[in-house]
Amino acid sequence: MPELECAFPQVVNNLAPCLAQGGLNADLANFISILLGVVLVAALPLATLLILLVVERKVAARVQDRIGPNRVGPYGLLQSIPDALKMMTKEDITPAGADVFIYNLAPIIAFASVVLLWAVIPFTPLHIGADLSIGALYLIAVASIGTVKIMVAGWSSNNKYALLGAFRTIAQLLSYEVPLVLALLIPVMIAGTMSMQGLVEAQRGMWFFFMAPVAAIMFFIANQAETGRAPFDLLEAESEIIAGYNIEYSGFKWGMFMAGEFMHAFTASVIFAVIFLGGWIGPGADQLPILGFVYLGAKTVVVYIFGLVLRATVPRVRIDQLMSFNWKFLVPLAIINVLVTALLLQVVNWLGIAPQGDAASDLIANLPQTVVLLLGNLAVMGTVSTLVRNMGRQQRLADEAVEADTEVEELAHAAAH
Amino acid sequence: MAVLNEWAFIGVFFAIAWVFPFAPILLARLVAPRKPNPIKQSTYECGVETVGDTWVQFKVQYYIYGLIFLVFDVEMIFLFPWAVAYRELDFFAFAAGFLFIFLLADALIYAWRKDALEWV
Numbered sequence: 001m002p003e004l005e006c007a008f009p010q011v012v013n014n015l016a017p018c019l020a021q022g023g024l025n026a027d028l029a030n031f032i033s034i035l036l037g038v039v040l041v042a043a044l045p046l047a048t049l050l051i052l053l054v055v056e057r058k059v060a061a062r063v064q065d066r067i068g069p070n071r072v073g074p075y076g077l078l079q080s081i082p083d084a085l086k087m088m089t090k091e092d093i094t095p096a097g098a099d100v101f102i103y104n105l106a107p108i109i110a111f112a113s114v115v116l117l118w119a120v121i122p123f124t125p126l127h128i129g130a131d132l133s134i135g136a137l138y139l140i141a142v143a144s145i146g147t148v149k150i151m152v153a154g155w156s157s158n159n160k161y162a163l164l165g166a167f168r169t170i171a172q173l174l175s176y177e178v179p180l181v182l183a184l185l186i187p188v189m190i191a192g193t194m195s196m197q198g199l200v201e202a203q204r205g206m207w208f209f210f211m212a213p214v215a216a217i218m219f220f221i222a223n224q225a226e227t228g229r230a231p232f233d234l235l236e237a238e239s240e241i242i243a244g245y246n247i248e249y250s251g252f253k254w255g256m257f258m259a260g261e262f263m264h265a266f267t268a269s270v271i272f273a274v275i276f277l278g279g280w281i282g283p284g285a286d287q288l289p290i291l292g293f294v295y296l297g298a299k300t301v302v303v304y305i306f307g308l309v310l311r312a313t314v315p316r317v318r319i320d321q322l323m324s325f326n327w328k329f330l331v332p333l334a335i336i337n338v339l340v341t342a343l344l345l346q347v348v349n350w351l352g353i354a355p356q357g358d359a360a361s362d363l364i365a366n367l368p369q370t371v372v373l374l375l376g377n378l379a380v381m382g383t384v385s386t387l388v389r390n391m392g393r394q395q396r397l398a399d400e401a402v403e404a405d406t407e408v409e410e411l412a413h414a415a416a417h
Numbered sequence: 418m419a420v421l422n423e424w425a426f427i428g429v430f431f432a433i434a435w436v437f438p439f440a441p442i443l444l445a446r447l448v449a450p451r452k453p454n455p456i457k458q459s460t461y462e463c464g465v466e467t468v469g470d471t472w473v474q475f476k477v478q479y480y481i482y483g484l485i486f487l488v489f490d491v492e493m494i495f496l497f498p499w500a501v502a503y504r505e506l507d508f509f510a511f512a513a514g515f516l517f518i519f520l521l522a523d524a525l526i527y528a529w530r531k532d533a534l535e536w537v
Binding site: 030031034035037038039041042046084087088089090091092093094095096097104107108110111112115116119129130131132136137138155158159160161163167170171174175177178181182185188189190192193194247248251252253255256260319320323324327328331332335338339342345346349354 | 422423424425426427429430431433434435437438439441442444445446448449450451452453455457458459460461462467471472475476478479482483485486489490493494496497500501502503504505508511514515518521522525528529534535536
């Protein structure tokens with residue numbers, strides 16, 4: 001066995017062999033390195049969460065022409081710490097009628113299900129929790145655990161508002177998972193792999209955002225709904241169902257729901273950046289892997305801030321509008337998009353313009369394929385927007401005709417008296 | 418061994434992920450005051466006493482959405498292997514995939530025509 005470099009920077013990447021070299025049992029060394037990796041990967045979202053809460057409030061404040069938190073630490077950056085301390089000292093009230101075991105389980109599921117998503121996110125060419133060959137499928141599977149927490153919380157609270165909120169939320173989350181998964185299918189189709197690292201590698205030449213803008217936008221919208229962000233924030237419609245499924249929770253259990261929600265929104269941005277914006281890809285990321293963190297972070301922040309501004313700007317939709325928008329617009333569009341992309345990839349193959357081998361990481365070699373896919377996507381966008389506009393116009397004319405009719409009737413009625 | 422390591426990572430992750438939310442909740446239980454009384458623990462419905470049972474039969478609409486979702490989600494999972502291999506497949510696989518997606522779309526159209534997608 002060759003002597004390994006076990007000084008500081010190298011030891012991070014081959015901890016297990018280094019420990020084994022130091023005389024430790026190979027299995028134990030392996031286990032320790034895995035355990036350390038898990039703690040590191042899980043600590044990352046927890047650390048960002050503290051800053052996220054402040055950023056969220058700052059951005060919302062700016063949009064509403066306020067200052068936002070500015071007392072604790074520079075620019076109020078440490079605001080999360082007193083918040084957490086306050087929550088810690090709040091009395092934890094369990095309602096008398098609750099199903100105690102499940103009631104206590106829900107906040108734990110809520111938080112853990114989001115942390116688990118980070119296992120397959122590639123931060124740099126070298127740093128990834130676990131590069132599963134079915135990474136994309138893992139994302140979908142773990143993200144749907146989030147639905148369970150809401151049902152469990154709403155049902156076990158034994159409160160009618162909580163149950164109503166849970167029903168609504170489940171209907172929303174289930175529905176928006178369909179376009180989410182169908183949008184995720186497109187990058188998998190183009191890259192020909194489900195491994196997250198493979199998906200990033202496939203974007204060396206060109207980001208998937210430019211190859212599949214329809215899928216990217218759909219993925220963003222569906223994620224906005226999955227994480228309960230405006231305009232789809234019916235989960236926490238204060239004015240209608242008080243607070244929804246988590247109404248009976250207090251203290252840190254409630255805090256876990258909130259923390260899980262914030263983290264899910266951020267995680268969704270990370271996933272968007274990885275799948276559509278090239279993840280850690282950027283100049284020099286191969287030579288200096290640590291740069292990958294910077295690139296991924298920058299792309300994520302752009303997506304996240306965009307979501308925040310959207311959240312602070314648009315009003316909430318009604319539940320029937322929400323469901324119609326999904327089932328009558330997003331899902332058919334997603335299905336059409338899969339068909340169109342399949343067709344376009346056949347055209348690319350037939351023309352023989354798909355980049356082969358090393359050329360796949362070259363921008364110029366990727367251009368013809370990108371142009372074909374982009375044109376197809378733009379055609380889909382144009383057709384759909386024209387169709388929707390015409391249908392909306394007809395609907396409006398019909399509504400106006402009915403209104404005019406009733407007005408005439410009323411006038412006739414008044415004249416008769 | 419490498420593949421097994423990846424899954425070992427996931428396994429360990431699943432085993433200890435619940436510790437992160439559990440630790441602060443446990444800590445809060447030690448720190449926070451606890452003075453329960455019947456009024457405080459009653460169901461919170463804005464001051465009005467709750468009437469009847471909460472765990473009742475619910476609206477069938479939610480069940481229908483659940484069913485439609487199930488059809489879609491299961492079928493979409495079948496599409497993923499097809500998508501992974503798509504660029505290496507020949508025209509027959511392409512046609513088969515199309516047929517499959519058309520069946521999927523057919524289910525949507527059926528549900529739509531049956532007014533299962535209307536929120537009532």
